[in-house]
Amino acid sequence: MRIRVLIACGVLWVPVWATAADDMPRTPSGRPDFSGTYDIATLTPLQRPERYGDKLTLTEDEAAALANREATYIAGRNAPTDPERAAPPQGGDGSTGAAGNVGGYNAFWIDRGSGGFQIDGKWRTSIITDPANGRRPPLTKAGTAAAARRAKMYRPNKGEAWWIKEGVEPGPYDDPELRPLAERCLLGFGSTGGPPMLPVLYNNLKRIVQTDDHLMILVEMVHDARIVRMNAEHAPDDVRSWLGDSVGHWEGDTLVIDTTNFTDRPALSGATRNLHVVERFSRLDEDTLLYQFTVEDPTVWTAPWSGEYAWPATSSRVYEYACHEANYSFGGILRGARILEQEALAQTDDD
Amino acid sequence: MGSGDLLSYIWNVKHWLAAAGAALLLAAPPLTAQGPGFEPSRFADGKPDLNGIWQAIGSAHYDVERHVARSALMLRDGPHGPLPAVEVLALGAVGAVPGGMGVIEGGKIPYTPEAAKLREENRARWIERDPEVKCYLPGVPRAVYMPFPFQIFQNESSVFITYEFAGAVREIYMEDVGPPETDAWMGQSVGSWDADTLVVEVTGFNGQTWFDRSGTHHTNQLKVIERYSLASPNHIQYEATIEDPGVFTRPWKISMPLYRRMEPDARIMDFKCVEFVEELIYGGFRRNPLPRGASE
16 A cells, blocks of 8 residues: 555656746645745635625626725724713623624724635635535535524523523533534634634634645644644544544645544534545645635535635744633633523512 | 764765665665764755654653652642542542652752742642643643653744644744744744754743643743754654743753654544533533532
């Protein structure tokens, strides 16, 4: 097996080396060198807004409008607060988004980039490219049921223990294990660690260190290091891990990563332990990687789906993201729920 | 000079072989093994190749000082001498501390009297205070000799280390990045080469980590200068000089070998202990808490 792998690599490798007359950074062994730090923030959404239909690209004007909208939003959020304003009402002012109902985050925290991304000089309408409408394929029956369960459990906090009133058992805050992985500091949110690694609201840096045998991808959020073993076999089926088991190989100048062996709760929302992700790294230009992925989870989606986006290099450094060490909010969330439950039960007694 | 010439000769031959093609390289006789003649695998610029999965063996993670075995990490007074504290009693022999000759030059940490007193308090309340118990990032040098493997990723321009415990990571910046812009559990690491030794200066700590399970604290003025030297194809000689004017009367030095994990399927496994300590930290906030102690 090992000998066959070596021979296969040799056949692929020699011509690549021989024709490497480009400016692409390469390792001494002749492979494209993807080492670097990348800021993958983008305003282009994962799923295409339905108004674009099957349209893959944006015009220059549409792309400029996307960037302007964000710039205006951020400028507005950064404007000084009216010193004469009244205190927010008890229970929050009803604002939505990352700031939450009580103004948890201001614009300082938010960094989803300043524009969309281009591939071959064209702005894109979405990260997803397959299906052709740029949206995830329909859910299976099981996927639909699971999504309905999640929607029922995860609701905005309105300051009351609705699960007591509605008799939902178990309640969404009953145990730490029932809370989202990001709230628990187990993984970053929104599939930032992936795979597939997707852009999120903030902390979008990725640090790649490539050697001949490994590709290490540091995910800024929750300092998750994905270790891709090159030309290796997957771990046995009973060895499961949060970011899955990743093995890589070269197809010409493209690095292909195959990931399986997930736990019951992969980073990708909705996915199950049957998730299978194939990622492909190649180079768009000297400063930009092309990141492509295909997601397969027949338990959840009726078809595989694929996407691609640009990873621009950055001179930023990745600072430590010590999530768990300062996770004061998680205990607060659980204790808060206990108080809301006591209030709800007291109310029931009064009735 | 003679040995330098020899190295450069070997070096040139290696390059010539590489240029001549893979077949010749494979056919070349193996270079000499351990000992003074040991020639490490090198990058094109001559830097030794530290890539691999490494792990310390020993009892430094219990106690970096020279120590005989003791019955538990946390002790209380007994009628005839110290006994395991209630919190760790049930662990029996599993909770005992193996002895060790220590990894410190001179055997003892040169704590100031006040700092030594705090170390004793930390020991007495070990289970509440050791950051390892709560799965906090272990800091440096503790991460290096915990009983978990770590992996060095090194290429021509970068050195990066991932640790199995808590999924801790460290970039070793191989360029001047200026003073630390913020403090961190793992500090800020800046590397350089002193001949064949990777020297890493680590500063920018937050002062909340320890050196072992024996209460060995420090402040955020901690400065660690590490030296990683390949001593054979399969072990690194590790040294660290430790300074902290806040708690030590002088700099002190630890050293130990780090061994290559030789299993063909060796790898860094998941050890996201954040999940494992949820019951400890948050279990009391469950809607229906489970018993929290043996007496309940």
